[in-house]
Amino acid sequence: MGSFCQIRRLQTVVSSNDEPTALVQAEGGPCAVIAPVQAFILKELLLESDITSWKEVGTEQCNFLLVKAMTEIVARAADSLQPRYCIVRTMGPQGYGTTSMNCENISNKVPDLKSPEENKKNDQHHQETTNSMENRLELEPDIFHSQLRIFTIDNMDELKKYFTDQIDMMKNQFGILLFLYTVVCTKGLAGMQSEMSDPMEPLIDSTYGYGSQSLINLMLTGRAVSHVWDHDQDVGGLKLQGIDKQNSVGFLAFLEHLRYCEVGTFLKAPSHPIWVLGSDTHLTVLFSSERRLVSPETPADQARRVFKKFDPEGNNFISSNLLQDVLAELDLVADTEYVEIMRKKLDSESLGIILLAAFMDEFFPEDPRTCPDTFVLFHYNGLPRSNLENKVTYRRGQAVLLECTVKCILDSNPMLTVLQTKWPSIEVQWDKEQTPSVN
Numbered sequence: 001m002g003s004f005c006q007i008r009r010l011q012t013v014v015s016s017n018d019e020p021t022a023l024v025q026a027e028g029g030p031c032a033v034i035a036p037v038q039a040f041i042l043k044e045l046l047l048e049s050d051i052t053s054w055k056e057v058g059t060e061q062c063n064f065l066l067v068k069a070m071t072e073i074v075a076r077a078a079d080s081l082q083p084r085y086c087i088v089r090t091m092g093p094q095g096y097g098t099t100s101m102n103c104e105n106i107s108n109k110v111p112d113l114k115s116p117e118e119n120k121k122n123d124q125h126h127q128e129t130t131n132s133m134e135n136r137l138e139l140e141p142d143i144f145h146s147q148l149r150i151f152t153i154d155n156m157d158e159l160k161k162y163f164t165d166q167i168d169m170m171k172n173q174f175g176i177l178l179f180l181y182t183v184v185c186t187k188g189l190a191g192m193q194s195e196m197s198d199p200m201e202p203l204i205d206s207t208y209g210y211g212s213q214s215l216i217n218l219m220l221t222g223r224a225v226s227h228v229w230d231h232d233q234d235v236g237g238l239k240l241q242g243i244d245k246q247n248s249v250g251f252l253a254f255l256e257h258l259r260y261c262e263v264g265t266f267l268k269a270p271s272h273p274i275w276v277l278g279s280d281t282h283l284t285v286l287f288s289s290e291r292r293l294v295s296p297e298t299p300a301d302q303a304r305r306v307f308k309k310f311d312p313e314g315n316n317f318i319s320s321n322l323l324q325d326v327l328a329e330l331d332l333v334a335d336t337e338y339v340e341i342m343r344k345k346l347d348s349e350s351l352g353i354i355l356l357a358a359f360m361d362e363f364f365p366e367d368p369r370t371c372p373d374t375f376v377l378f379h380y381n382g383l384p385r386s387n388l389e390n391k392v393t394y395r396r397g398q399a400v401l402l403e404c405t406v407k408c409i410l411d412s413n414p415m416l417t418v419l420q421t422k423w424p425s426i427e428v429q430w431d432k433e434q435t436p437s438v439n
Helices: 031-048 051-056 057-077 123-129 134-140 141-146 156-165 174-188 189-195 213-221 301-311 320-329 336-346 356-363 413-420
Strands: 085-090 098-102 148-153 233-235 238-240 250-253 273-278 282-289 317-319 353-355 376-378 395-403 426-430
Touching: 031 051, 031 057, 031 174, 031 213, 031 273, 031 282, 057 156, 057 174, 057 213, 085 156, 085 174, 098 317, 141 148, 174 189, 174 213, 213 273, 250 413, 273 301, 273 413, 301 320, 301 356, 317 320, 320 336, 320 353, 336 353, 336 356, 353 356, 413 426
Parallel strands: 250 273
Antiparallel strands: 085 148, 098 148, 233 238, 273 282, 282 376, 317 353, 376 395, 395 426
């Protein structure tokens, strides 16, 4: 899981004074947990209320939203057939499930800090030794981990009640870390190992404290796969797992622009207009109230997704001998004679390739456009230093999809670069005439 010195950056869960429903991230590192939680909070907000009223949301409602977000994330990580939720916390809670593991008691790990012989009854030393356990844990990671207990719950209503009753603990110093452990333990070691490409890959970088893609995927989808493409892909004889179905919250990556990864349709086109944005160092959240941005997949959308499955390099063409496989997967006519006729038509110059554009024009000439030409986007960045005047707020932008499909990529505008991985012709005019930071 990486070094504790980095993990303990997972500070208290607090809301912004300027945006009550926005979580604040004090330091770099825990965005792999905070950004997905924020995304699921926004999912509930968009379903229940208008954006214009969010600044009036009170503490009780904010706690309710946080509980729902945490409950949904943990529930996604559980086994769908026999769900069991493994809650990790310090000291055993009374009346919540049964203990499935008891760690060694803290008294067996450290000497008695209140010994009169050690403090020589010095008032200052006495004050230090009578500090709360939480303060001592901040200095002694071994002490913190010796106090961890795991409790199992079989009912999601109980899980929600637990988070509701323990909300103060979840918002304290180690709340995010305990929540992370809860998600991982609920998933289970066997579940993690079966989904990660490399079971030895750390979920948290030991040097910088950044979360891995497996951790991000676990928080967003409940599956700890290491890739963000659709379904599984065969790479050099290795079966590499990707996202298996449309997710409720999406993901876009700056690294896709650099061709370091491929984000599939299941994350680019989620069921809710919310996307976690991954830069090379940080995670932020993009969202909109425009439901048409996530309209159901059309036959043409499905055709593009299947075509790209046979085009792993992203060249927008396939080998002509793959045409029959593409047609068969789309449940189109795939008889050998018909395929040969279409192969000659689509590859009239006998180059051995079929272009995506030619394929779509032939089989899906009337592709109804469901995405609006203009829409409003909002952006969240939990780091105060990355916001105007160090105030964490939702930034508003007016987006337009241009008719020209030629992308204008600027290294100085990573926000636009990330957005163009989903909307190639997008331009956005942000409020206060300054583009939000994705770092």
